[in-house]
Amino acid sequence: MLNFLTTSPDVCIRIARHPTILNAVIEKMLSPTFEEDMKASDRSAPGGFQPNTFDSDFGTLLQFISTLLLYRSELTSLHPKIKDLIPLCKTWRVKYKKSPVRTISNASDRLVTQIEGMAPILIKQMREMQAASLCCGQLGCKNTEGLIACARCRIQRYCGQEHQKSDWKYHKKICVKGLEEAKESEGSSE
Secondary structure, three states: OHHHHOOOHHHHHHHHHOOHHHHHHHHHHHOOOHHHHHHHOOOOOHHHOOOOOHHHHHHHHHHHHHHHHHHHHHOOOOOOOHHHHHHHHHHHHHHOOOOOOOHHHHHHHHHHHHHHOOOHHHHHHHHHHHHHOOOOOOOOOOOOOOOEEOOOOOOOEEOOHHHHHHOHHHHOOOOHHHHHHHHHHHHHOO
16 A cells, blocks of 8 residues: 555655655654564455565665655654664665565665765756656556546546546545445435
8 A cells, every 4th residue: 555655656645745654654664672673563355365474564664755855845844763773774785685586675875875865956856757667557558648636535647537437446445535425324314
């Protein structure tokens, strides 16, 4: 879910303006038992899906922080001890360097650069690349031109009203409007 959220510049800006989740992730990562807690997490996946790995989950958290730091100018608050992640990231970079995927090592390296302060031109380029990678939310549609964000959640984008309507059965599970409708129907059935 964190990977999905940080693919959209709109969502990154919204999270930056309300950084509770970002600061909670940083707080967890600063815990002395973080690695052990991550390794002990239940990674079973429902419905026959392949479960996530420790490397994947750990790397996702590091990348989540790194991506949101691209939106530092929009952040309304940032965990006061974020710089305490630097020595941890340097340790993780070395410790997980021999990991087959190197997700943790690479993400740790990027996060150190982000915390220390990346050159503004690089931040601008990365934000532009993120925006350029958006495509229509309709399964199978690869259109990247003229996308319009859902008016309610401002997360998912579509190339047209037809694709937005046909994707509603999936999108309503994460959209503000769909969640409100589900809550209303639960309330009326009681």
